[in-house]
Amino acid sequence: MQSVKSIFAIAPLSLLAGLAVSVAAPVAADEADAGLVRGDEIYRGICATCHGPEGGPDHDSALVKSLGVVPANFADPLFNSREPMSDWKIVVTYGGPALGFSEQMPAFGGSLSEQDIDAVLTYIKTLGGEHDYPDGDLNLFLPIRTKKAFPEDEWVWKQRYTVKDGDNAWRNVFEYEFRVGQRGQGILELTHEVEGGDTNFGYFEPGFKYVLRHDRRNGFILTAAAQVGVPLESGSNWLFLPYLAYGKILSDAWTLQSHARIKFDLEDSDRHVAEFAGIVHWVDAPRPRWVFPGLELVAEVPFERGEEPNRKEAVQWSVLPQARIGLNKRGNIALNVGVEFPLNDRDRYDWRAWVYFIWDFADGGLREGW
């Protein structure tokens, strides 16, 4: 059972490496309290007229009606939790239009210090009340192969073009993900493939994801998920695909994500594969409309390696440099493009080009935020 040994050998590289990363130093309690008091003061003095004293705008007030757009409702825990503070900071500093919102949301960068803006944003985060939604800061960029831990509402169109000795293949995956309750997410995926002259639907993969742990303070999220692969053509086998996904904010500039997944072939146990993937992203840009490079490493461990002369390596490695490209100002409409190269067992393919189109629809429609 060479392959099982290998699983243990590389598991630390993906999941555990992240778990071991240091814990952020806690802010002194009174310093944090002082910030909240200051934030409360600023909120009441400046923001409450439009956003409402408790964080929910008063739809009947003459002022709110005159704005022509309803100010954000910070008392709604789902909305409050899912928005990353870094995006809010841009809006409060530079005004609504900076992220494609209404100009009725004024810019405060001239009148409030950066410290005050941080204080009011920290205060606003408390207006969502007690809840168990993971914080939007943990919503890290969707990688190409590594599974994402954060439960998000999104549409993703994934394309993969495989180049292999003139025998090329093009695969499309359409993915719809939607939040269920505070920690859950439903997944619906449909695969379509074109190879040679053949086109066919590959799999329908429904699934469910559940956040096991999320901790904004220490910057990590851990999620368990499973999908079932329902073959849409005869000749393909049923699959069961459970995984653990992990996300970690390493610093203001770097994030780490990783997963451990097993692809169980329910009709042919020789085709089970364990898969480990991890990625670091650089995230330190001033705006969501930016190019964010990342480097991903994938290790696949076949349970059965076959016979000589075509016996597979115990671990099949590939590397996948990529870039997240924010298209609109809000960055909720984005591309992720990358190229994957096999590092060993190179007859698998020469290289693969990947393009994802991502639309996080909770942050606005396809025509908003430009």
Ligand code: HEC
């Ligand atoms: C004159 C009214 C007004 C005032 C004063 C105001 N806002 Fe706003 N704010 C708005 C409106 C309107 C929007 C929604 C814009 C949209 O949806 O296009 C908004 C949006 C926001 C958002 C973006 C939320 C999102 O959708 O992601 C944040 C954050 C915010 N305001 C914070 C503040 C803070 C903090 C203050 C006080 C320092 C403040 N606002 C003062 C009107 C106001």
